[in-house]
Amino acid sequence: MRIATLALLGTITFGGVGIVARAADDKPAASQPTSKPAGGVVEVTDLDTIKANVGKELTVHGKCSGTYKSRTGSVILINFEGIERGAFVAAVPKENIEAVNAGFDGDITNAVKDKTLTITGPIKLYHDKPEVVISKPEQVKIEAETEKKE
Numbered sequence: 001m002r003i004a005t006l007a008l009l010g011t012i013t014f015g016g017v018g019i020v021a022r023a024a025d026d027k028p029a030a031s032q033p034t035s036k037p038a039g040g041v042v043e044v045t046d047l048d049t050i051k052a053n054v055g056k057e058l059t060v061h062g063k064c065s066g067t068y069k070s071r072t073g074s075v076i077l078i079n080f081e082g083i084e085r086g087a088f089v090a091a092v093p094k095e096n097i098e099a100v101n102a103g104f105d106g107d108i109t110n111a112v113k114d115k116t117l118t119i120t121g122p123i124k125l126y127h128d129k130p131e132v133v134i135s136k137p138e139q140v141k142i143e144a145e146t147e148k149k150e
Contacts, residue, residue, distance in 0.1 A: 041118065044080040044088055050123060050130045059120040060090075060132055067109040073097070077131075078112055078119075089131045090119050096135040103137020116143040 042049050044062030062080040069076050076097055078090035092100050092108065104111035118141040121132045134140060 043082075045082045047083065047088060047130070050088055053123045054125055054130060056123060057121060058123050058132065059118060060088075061116070061118045063116045064112045064114060067113065069109060076100075076109060078108075078117070086129060088129065090117075090121075090134055090140075091126070091131045092134045100134055100137050100140075103140075108137075108140070112140070112142065115145075117141065118143070 041059045041061050042053075044050070044060050050058065050060065062082065065079045065081040065085075067076060067078050074094045076092040078092075079085055080088065080090075100108050119132050119134065119139055121134055121139045123130055124133055125131075
């Protein structure tokens with residue numbers, strides 16, 4: 001029995017199980033809030049989750065409330081319903097505008113107006129506000145409109 005106990009202690013000390021023992025002292029990962037929900041799609045109104053994913057790729061979902069193109073043409077911004085204007089945007093930087101527009105018959109601003117979108121891309125901060133950066137048209141999916149029956 002003593003030999004088995006000594007062997008177990010030796011394994012814990014020299015076999016790397018000590019790392020597991022230290023991890024057991026920490027809170028288990030399951031008890032901590034996740035920064036990305038199951039399914040991987042975050043509503044644009046869930047600003048806390050979006051902010052928690054700065055520096056990561058995330059898929060966001062929401063309805064476009066309008067777009068903005070800077071006078072200098074340096075960026076296109078897509079705003080969303082249900083949140084304060086500017087609290088979160090999808091941004092197309094100048095170097096990607098031509099490529100992104102090409103995927104939307106030459107004008108992403110017209111294509112997304114009043115549409116429900118799913119956008120996947122990196123989350124970055126701009127003036128302490130989160131934004132998803134669009135560099136290619138494949139990142140933006142427009143939901144099909146359902147016909148209203150009267």
